[in-house]
Amino acid sequence: MSTLTRPVAPERLASEQRAEANRRRRWREGRIGWGFFAPFAILFALTFVVPILVSIRSSFFTEKAAGDSLYGGGGLVETFAFLDNYAQVLGNAIFWEGMGRVLLFGAVQIPVMLGGALILALLLDSFIVRRVAFFRLAYFLPYAIPGVIAALVWTYIFSPGFSPINQALVALSDALAALLGSPVDLTIDFFAPGTIIASMATMTTWTFMGYNMLIFLAALQAIPHDLYEAARLDGASEFAIVRRIKVPMVGQATLLAVLLSIIGTVQLFNEPTVLAAVNPWMGNDYTPMMLAYSSMMGTTSPSGAGPASAVSISMALIAGILAAIFALVQKRSTR
Amino acid sequence: MGIAAAATMLFGVTACSTGTGTSGEEAAPAESITIDYLHRLPDGEGMTKVADIIAEWNTAHPGVQVTATKFDGKAAEMLTKLKADVKAGSVSCLAQLGYAEVPTMYTEGMLENVTDVAKDYVGNFSAGAVALMTVNGETVGLPQDTGPLVYYYNAAEFERLGLTVPTTADELAAATTAAAAAGKYAVAFQPDEAQYWLSGQTAAAGAAWFQAKDGKWSVDVSDAGTAKVASFWQGLIDSKSTLVANRWGDEFKQALVDQTLIGTIGAAWEAPLLAGDMAGSANEGQWAVVELPTFGATQMTGPDGGSGVAVMKGCAHPAEAMEFNNWFNTQIDPLVSQGLVVAAKGAMTTPDAIKSFYGGQDVFSVLAAANESLSPDFIYIPGFPAINGDMVKAADAAGQGTAPVSDIFAAAEKSAIAALESAGLPVAK
Numbered sequence: 197m198s199t200l201t202r203p204v205a206p207e208r209l210a211s212e213q214r215a216e217a218n219r220r221r222r223w224r225e226g227r228i229g230w231g232f233f234a235p236f237a238i239l240f241a242l243t244f245v246v247p248i249l250v251s252i253r254s255s256f257f258t259e260k261a262a263g264d265s266l267y268g269g270g271g272l273v274e275t276f277a278f279l280d281n282y283a284q285v286l287g288n289a290i291f292w293e294g295m296g297r298v299l300l301f302g303a304v305q306i307p308v309m310l311g312g313a314l315i316l317a318l319l320l321d322s323f324i325v326r327r328v329a330f331f332r333l334a335y336f337l338p339y340a341i342p343g344v345i346a347a348l349v350w351t352y353i354f355s356p357g358f359s360p361i362n363q364a365l366v367a368l369s370d371a372l373a374a375l376l377g378s379p380v381d382l383t384i385d386f387f388a389p390g391t392i393i394a395s396m397a398t399m400t401t402w403t404f405m406g407y408n409m410l411i412f413l414a415a416l417q418a419i420p421h422d423l424y425e426a427a428r429l430d431g432a433s434e435f436a437i438v439r440r441i442k443v444p445m446v447g448q449a450t451l452l453a454v455l456l457s458i459i460g461t462v463q464l465f466n467e468p469t470v471l472a473a474v475n476p477w478m479g480n481d482y483t484p485m486m487l488a489y490s491s492m493m494g495t496t497s498p499s500g501a502g503p504a505s506a507v508s509i510s511m512a513l514i515a516g517i518l519a520a521i522f523a524l525v526q527k528r529s530t531r
Numbered sequence: 532m533g534i535a536a537a538a539t540m541l542f543g544v545t546a547c548s549t550g551t552g553t554s555g556e557e558a559a560p561a562e563s564i565t566i567d568y569l570h571r572l573p574d575g576e577g578m579t580k581v582a583d584i585i586a587e588w589n590t591a592h593p594g595v596q597v598t599a600t601k602f603d604g605k606a607a608e609m610l611t612k613l614k615a616d617v618k619a620g621s622v623s624c625l626a627q628l629g630y631a632e633v634p635t636m637y638t639e640g641m642l643e644n645v646t647d648v649a650k651d652y653v654g655n656f657s658a659g660a661v662a663l664m665t666v667n668g669e670t671v672g673l674p675q676d677t678g679p680l681v682y683y684y685n686a687a688e689f690e691r692l693g694l695t696v697p698t699t700a701d702e703l704a705a706a707t708t709a710a711a712a713a714g715k716y717a718v719a720f721q722p723d724e725a726q727y728w729l730s731g732q733t734a735a736a737g738a739a740w741f742q743a744k745d746g747k748w749s750v751d752v753s754d755a756g757t758a759k760v761a762s763f764w765q766g767l768i769d770s771k772s773t774l775v776a777n778r779w780g781d782e783f784k785q786a787l788v789d790q791t792l793i794g795t796i797g798a799a800w801e802a803p804l805l806a807g808d809m810a811g812s813a814n815e816g817q818w819a820v821v822e823l824p825t826f827g828a829t830q831m832t833g834p835d836g837g838s839g840v841a842v843m844k845g846c847a848h849p850a851e852a853m854e855f856n857n858w859f860n861t862q863i864d865p866l867v868s869q870g871l872v873v874a875a876k877g878a879m880t881t882p883d884a885i886k887s888f889y890g891g892q893d894v895f896s897v898l899a900a901a902n903e904s905l906s907p908d909f910i911y912i913p914g915f916p917a918i919n920g921d922m923v924k925a926a927d928a929a930g931q932g933t934a935p936v937s938d939i940f941a942a943a944e945k946s947a948i949a950a951l952e953s954a955g956l957p958v959a960k
Contacts, residue, residue: 213944260955267667267913268956271640357782417854474780476722477927480920490920493607494635497917497946498953 244291255281255505258498279507291507294484295462295514297393302461305397310453313405314446317412318438332413335406343403348471350399354386355474361386369404387475404460408453415449416442451526455519462515465489484511534812566852567623568599568840568859570607572869577884579865589856594850607916610636615640617844624846625672625856629838630663631727631911633671636841638913638954642671643842648850649673652857659905660874662952664839671841673856674874676866677801678836679901680731680823683805684794685892687817698750700736700763703824704772710793711772716786716796720764722778725926725939726919727835732796733757733940734833734909736826741912747959748912750947751938759826765936768929775930790904796823798835799872799898806888816890820897822904832901833909839874872898914950921946 258277263269285291294345316335320328338346352358365382372380386395419442427437465485472478472486480486480495484507488495574581581599589596597611602609606629613636616622628636636642649670653661660674682697689696689706692713697703707717721728730740736756742749767773774792776783786792787809797805802820809815840856842849860866861875868882872895879895886894925942928934951958 199787257714259639261913262640264955264957265636265667266746266956268638268640268954270637270644270667270669272638356782356784407839473723474777474928475927476725476777479924493611494914494916495607496920497914497949499914499917499950500953503953 233330251505251508254322254501256502257281258502259500269487270379277502281498281502282510284503285506285510288487290481291484291487291510294487295480295511298461298464298483301393301397301464302458304394305401306454306457306461308397309401309405309448310408310457312401313408313453314412314443314450316409317416317446318442320409320413321416321442322434322438331374332410335409337406339407341403343466344470346403347399347467350395350402350467351470351474354395356385356387359386387471389477392471392475392478396464396471399467400460400464404457408457411453412446415446419445447526451523454526458518458522459515462511462518534539545637551912551941552591553913555621562852563594563596564848566595566597566625566848566855568625568855569602569609569613569623570599570627570840571602572627572871574601574869577868578870579868581869584859584862584865588855592855594952595848595855606632610681610916613843614639614641619717620845622803622843624843624848624852625840626843627675627838629836630674630834631915633664633839633841634666634911634913635916637666637669637671638956639682641844642666643844643849644671645842645849645853646670648853650885652853655857655861655876656874657876657902659902659907660837660839662907663837664832664841672839673853673860674837674839675780675860675870677902677905678727678731678798678800678834678872679832679898679905680728680735680796680831680835681799681820681898681901682794682823683797683818683820684717684803685790685814685817686819688790688793696819697824698821699824700759700826702853704763704766706794707767708770708772711770714791716772716774716792718767719762719774719776719778719783719786719792719795720768720926720930721776721778721783721932722923722926723779724835726922726943728778728796729760729799729922729926729939730909730943731833731835732760732823732826734906735831736760736833737831737906737908739906739908739910741910741947744959747957748951749959750912750944750951752944756827757940758937761936761940763826768932768936784808786813798837799901800836800870802872802889802894802898803882804869806885809888815888818889819892820889820894822897822901831904831906833906837872837874865894872902874902912947912951913956914954915947917950917953918946920944938960 256276256278257274258272258280259272261268262271262273319325320331320335325331353360356362362383365384367379369382370381385391423441424437427441432440463485464483468478468482469489470487472480472482480490487496488507488511490506491499491507492501494500535766537753568585570581574582576915585597585599586856600623600677602612605610609626609633610628613622613626617640632643646669649672653670656674657677659921660677661670664670664672664674682703684696686696692710692715694706694709694717695702697706703718710717720903733740733754733756735753736759738754738756738760740750740757742750742751766775768775774783774786776786776792783792787795787805790813795801795805805818809818825831840860842852842856846852860873861876861877863875863879866873866875869877879899881889881893881895886892921942922939925934925939929936929939
């Protein structure tokens with residue numbers, strides 16, 4: 197108990213101890229945090245990161261028959277092909293035709309779908325609609341139906357011999373014909389090469405409109421309601437509130453919805469695959485995703501993991517570029 | 532090396548492995564091995580179930596236990612799965628492969644050479660089918676069923692319209708034209724089945740698209756047989772005498788049921804399927820089957836499907852696997868109940884349900900005869916599955932009348948060469 201000891205020491209010691217304790221606690225908490233994160237991280241790595249890495253790797257390789265006898269040498273050798281697979285994909289007219297189709301599809305379908313989704317969301321958000329929970333679920337329901345099953349149902353609705361739409365149109369045509377005294381044919385060939393893209397667009401719009409509506413609805417409900425009140429006090433009509441407040445304030449949600457839609461469109465697979473089963477002219481490479489699948493399954497040439505991966509990664513890059521362009525344009529225009 | 536491999540390492544999944552029989556308390560006497568068998572047999576209602584057939588084997592062979600797994604996806608998906616499993620070292624010992632898939636799998640190194648073991652068994656099967664399970668002089672498994680093309684027709688309708696049962700392609704064309712005059716179709720052109728269905732017809736006409744020349748593949752569809760098949764269908768499509776409908780579309784089935792379609796060229800395995808499509812309709816008891824009308828000079832038919840059971844690369848017990856393979860594929864009655872025209876030698880008994888649909892005819896004796904007249908010359912190349920898309924697309928255009936039928940075969944040739952080159956195999960120019 198000497199007064200000669202410097203009085204600051206115990207304090208410093210204490211603060212150091214506290215810092216140490218803090219560090220330890222943070223480390224312990226960090227460990228617990230990581231523990232909670234681990235199951236996700238492991239699954240994410242196994243089901244997402246590893247496949248992507250494997251796919252990127254395999255896109256640089258080709259597998260060729262070992263040996264040059266008629267049947268090779270009873271095995272495949274993997275050779276480093278560098279960009280050969282990519283050159284083949286990018287030089288493949290079928291890939292670009294498919295990409296052209298999905299882009300045309302997206303250019304029409306995405307605005308229609310998102311416009312519809314926004315209108316539905318605005319309706320649900322407004323006080324006009326009671327029973328919001330019911331409608332929210334009802335609109336979302338199509339998305340909950342597995343894509344392939346939805347595609348099968350729509351195939352039936354569109355199929356030439358059975359289409360209930362066409363049956364109704366036949367009845368209507370007959371009635372009109374009787375009225376006009378000349379033959380009328382209002383039936384639609386939903387599977388004709390010129391209309392099948394519109395038929396597919398109908399299918400995907402039906403499936404995803406409710407899903408996108410939820411995105412918009414969530415954004416609408418996050419808008420502070422005092423804004424509406426202030427606007428009403430200023431004499432704004434409900435329509436003006438929608439136009440001046442609600443729509444501008446869901447901009448971020450629109451960006452998200454468009455980005456998701458672009459990515460989804462480039463990957464278009466279920467609908468064309470199911471339709472191709474009854475419309476063989478579509479082939480097994482109608483969209484880039486179908487081409488990737490057929491390459492992997494060995495039902496088109498070039499086949500194998502290398503070419504299939506190259507198609508997939510090219511698609512991912514194109515989707516990424518489109519999404520980036522859209523995001524930039526959107527930022528510019530809102531600035 | 533991929534996800535399957537990673538999963539194997541993580542979870543220690545091993546198939547086709549040796550295990551000491553430690554299951555349960557009834558201490559298994561000696562070492563018992565397990566053979567896995569991946570199949571895509573229909574296993575439908577009223578059939579002798581695969582599980583029941585195998586249970587019989589397992590009881591009689593405590594040392595060699597077999598587990599069968601049904602693969603429910605598409606054939607191409609099963610091949611992809613098998614390839615991944617071979618790489619991962621976890622493949623089933625035995626797997627069902629379509630004959631046209633065997634060369635592809637062989638070239639990719641997925642099949643075990645079991646020539647030595649097979650010697651004892653090949654005598655139990657039709658030689659043509661054994662040849663389809665033999666690639667490059669190596670036997671890779673045993674055949675299970677065959678799919679020779681035959682002609683199915685509605686005998687009652689034929690009689691009503693005064694049509695004679697055709698024995699040649701020309702007679703078939705004549706019957707079809709006559710039927711069309713009465714608003715009926717005696718054949719259907721099936722774009723979705725073009726690959727095997729049309730290549731089988733050209734084989735029946737004597738074509739051999741793929742031949743070895745000086746150690747290289749020569750792909751040629753410009754033969755007389757292929758031309759004959761092309762002109763046959765071109766004529767019928769041009770005169771609108773044939774129904775154009777996808778085999779697996781609703782239109783085909785509806786045409787059968789309402790009797791606008793009163794005849795069809797189909798594979799032997801379609802006998803029970805056609806009966807099923809028309810079950811409960813006026814067609815019951817009216818149909819009959821005959822051998823394919825000749826497209827060439829002699830009574831010959833071509834293959835449309837059919838499959839064998841191959842021993843996969845890495846199988847730990849190929850000898851035992853082949854012993855089971857032989858036993859299973861010679862279970863004629865149970866396999867016939869699965870709708871197969873078996874490749875094993877021996878008499879097939881037509882199941883009662885099929886017999887009654889075909890007016891009491893001994894259908895399987897006709898199918899067996901067709902089996903005997905399969906073209907010995909038509910072989911498949913590695914990569915044959917890859918030509919499907921192009922052929923089907925061209926067949927659809929031909930069916931619509933927007934392109935000639937000959938385009939289908941041109942597409943096959945072009946696509947086959949691309950498939951061979953893509954696999955790195957030598958092609959003669």
